[in-house]
Amino acid sequence: MIRVTLRFYGDLNDLLFGGFTGPMVQRKLPGPTSVKDLIEGCGVPHTEVDLILADDRPVDFSHLIREDQSISAYPFFNHLDIPASKRLQKPTLPHNRFLVDTNLGKLARYLRMAGFDTAYIREQADEEIISQMLGEQRALLSRDHKLLMHKVVEYGYLPRSDDPAEQFREVCRRFDLLDKIHPFSRCPNCNGVLQSVSKEDITDQLEPLTKQHFEDFSQCVDCGQIYWAGSHRRRLDPRIKELFNRT
Ligand SMILES: [Zn+2]
Structure with missing residues (x-):
């Protein structure tokens, strides 16, 4: 058994699965475990974690947990004063294109109204969603923790608010979109230009x-x-x- 202590910072605590109460979580691991699996096992998708410290040293998601290690996980901060090389998320997107999950329909409309190329998921299996995300090089916006945990999700975000307007503002802040808004250049109904x-x-x-x-x-x-x-x-x-x- 490998004993480990995890501490979640900021709004990562809101993402913990039932049964875990933050900010401090104690785990006993049966065998070698990556820090990605450890953090996601508590409910927090890797897309939401920008910095991980293992005994105060920055590590990436592949880091294997050692006995008695102390892990700290931090959310994405727009103004976090740490070198970019230590951060696990990118502050902007290579293409400002989105794939929005089925229960975020209003967010999809807002993104289209703001001029962003936004596809909407309808009753698709996870594999199809992931394949569309990769094929069309879109960032995945979903409140489904498990969907965002797929290893290949490089750009993703889990909107915290229940309010679509606030979700839109969250996405703009997370991916630094404010200067890239082109209002009313795209059809809110079908995403056409x-x-x-x-x-x-x-x-x-x-x-x-x-x-x-x-x-x-x-x-x-x-x-x-x-x-x-x-x-x-x-x-x-x-x-x-x-x-x-x-x-
Ligand atoms: Zn249209």
């Missing part, structure tokens, strides 16, 4: 009042849905609107 269209070309598809009050229109290249200034801006959560206004 929106293209400007002249009023004359679509005039027969407009309701009389829309025709009377609006001049600028765009159309989804995939589903054909027509949008005009105000149509989805008006429905936008004020907290999200505030983020968009920063651009």
Whole structure:
């Protein structure tokens, strides 16, 4: 048996499986165990851990636990004052593309409204989800701890809040997206790109009042849905609107 003490910092404690109460967790391991397996066995996906100290020394996820070792796990911090080489997560994404889990539909819409290429998971098996994530090089956003624990998930995040607007803000903070927002460039319904269209070309598809009050229109290249200034801006959560206004 290998005895080990784990300490979780910050909101990692909110992610612990039932039966574990943070911040200090004592474990007895039957055999050699990596620190990734140890931490994830308590409920915390590796995607959420930015720094691990083993007896005060930074280690990576493959580190094998030694007898009586003391492990500290820290969440991602935007302003953590440690060298990038010691950090386990990257602060930004190579491609700002997302794959959003089935119970985060509103978050997916917000990301699309902000102009991010966002696919939505519908009743897919884990293997299919992982394969889509890899094939399309997307970051995985899910509240399913086990899904994020797949070793190949390099870019992932587990939104903490139940509130979709706050989830959107969390994702923007985690991946430093605020300067990359291009509002209303993508269709919130289907993720298609929106293209400007002249009023004359679509005039027969407009309701009389829309025709009377609006001049600028765009159309989804995939589903054909027509949008005009105000149509989805008006429905936008004020907290999200505030983020968009920063651009
Ligand atoms: Zn569309």
